[in-house]
Amino acid sequence: MGVVDAPAVAPPETARDMSQAESLNQSVEEMSIKVDQLEQKLNEVEQFYSNSNTKHPNTPKGGSLGKDKEKEKFPLSSFKKKQQDIASREAAAAQRMQELMRQFGTILRQLTQHQWAGPFLQPVDVVGLGLHDYYEVIEKPMDFSTIKCRMEAKDGTGYKNVREICADVRLIFKNAMKYNEERDDVHVMAKTLLDKFETKWLQLLPKVDEEEERRKEEEAEMQLDMQLAQEAAHAKMARELSFDLDEVDTHLEELRDLVLQKCRKMTTEEKKRLGSAITRLSPEDINKALEIIAQNDPTFQASGETVEVDIDAQSESTLWKLKFFVKDTLQLQMKSSPSTGGNNNGDNNQNCNNKRKRDMPESVAKTVQRKSKKPTS
Template identity: 70%
Template sequence: MLFFRQITQHKWAWPFMQPVDVEGLGLNDYYEIIDKPMDFNTIKNQIEAIDGTGYKHIREICADVRLVFKNAMKYNDERSDVHVMAKTLLEKFEEKWLQLLPKVTEEETRREEEEAEARLAMQLAQEAAHAKMARDLSNELDEVDAHLEELREMVVKRCRKMSTEEKRNLGAALTRLSAEDLRGALEIVAQANSNFQANADEVDLDIDAQSESTLWRLQFFVRDALEVQSKNSGSVDGDENPNNKRKSDLCDAIAKAKKKKAKKPT
């Protein structure tokens, strides 16, 4: 640092080059008056430090240079040589600092811009990495869903033919579903029959007309739904359920379907 070398090479800099020899000079009250001792050799070591413990900014150096002189002026009487030398060198230092300040400010601005650009680049890189991770995870989940659907279809296709009694029990189980679960069950039927309207006000569901695949998918869905519904049965009173009217209408439709089926020969 040019300004630091200039101030340390002044003919009056010698009293401030090394730490104050408190014991040798018998300055018993020195540490009571001076909170943070400082000297030019300590500053030089901090400037040259390569282990990351040194100064991070030129303003830190300037603060310690000022501290050297202010300590000397604080401890020594203003009529003493050391006090006068410290005061004179501090004034010269401040003159040098004012000349250097525009360049320091310019460097600070440039560094702040570079740091801001680096932070932005890091943020964009992190966002891109997170987006890629989200896409990869979404693709993996889609693959898992597709595989599960294939396995489900494979299991359904290998199921035996549903008996008349099982169909009757399935129809009865459908009437015990909540309105939301009943809509889910009807959507299963709609997936196999494009003409079936799962959201119609009145539903005419013929159990015997459904494919074996649809019947078993309904069986699995109804079983799981009723298990969950049984666990949660105490949380909402049936008379206060806002879906009760919709559920009643759908259940009536299922009942009509059962009556229609009952008329057919078995």
């Protein structure tokens, strides 16, 4: 996408001309900003589909949900509702986990109120008891007061589920049993309380397993819903992007036409050079040049091997369109053609072809030879 070269427009001579030129420049600037914004959106959409590969979690191998089923399950209009549903399920899951922790807290109170719980309520007084090798034997000390503090933590360091608390409760008693001999009172007390804890934990475990399985299923479903939500949002963005690009193309074409209308008149010498340049085009590009003329002149007939084109009869906008098309096309031909090497016979043929075109009479300014391949027998 682009706008015609600035030199094609006649220099502004009046205040009105200057105002129109400024208006054109402003329009071009606005289009440039719009194109940059659209390019960013396009990169975002491409990046999303490149990362996701349009694959969904928990989809059976070799199978897919199908486009229609996806749309039926997750229509674009329900995007916000789906987000609200996900938030509601998250909140409900958090409440259920809080209830499990409350029940687990009941078990903890029963343990801490036991007559033998004293040695385990606070951190071991390593210095006061002279236990110089305690930290060499015990890697991670644990006690009930530490567990309580972590259960009540609000800064993100708290327990995420009851299994984490269960592991720390076991650690209290296993540390005591590890450091103290079997005949020691602390060892016996720890073993007794651990047995009581395991009995009560087995009563709560079915509810924990049920919640974990439910949570696993909900997380998988929410992950799929979010994937579909993201795809729906990016599909909407892609559709809007397509419409915006079409709109930009239309505006650019309008600006181009407006600029061409302001073009100065092409001189006789420029028309002559344009006609000569057209002869250097390939047959395909000559056809494109004829299409430019036909777009601006509905009465123009571009059929047959020989097409009459009166350069002098063309409008200024058509002439300038042809000029820019021919210029761009010839530049591309120069870039794509090899400078050295290649087939000498092909080079000779090309040189002869170019020479034949250059040797065409001056009437080529009014007549363009349109070539077509003849069917082979």
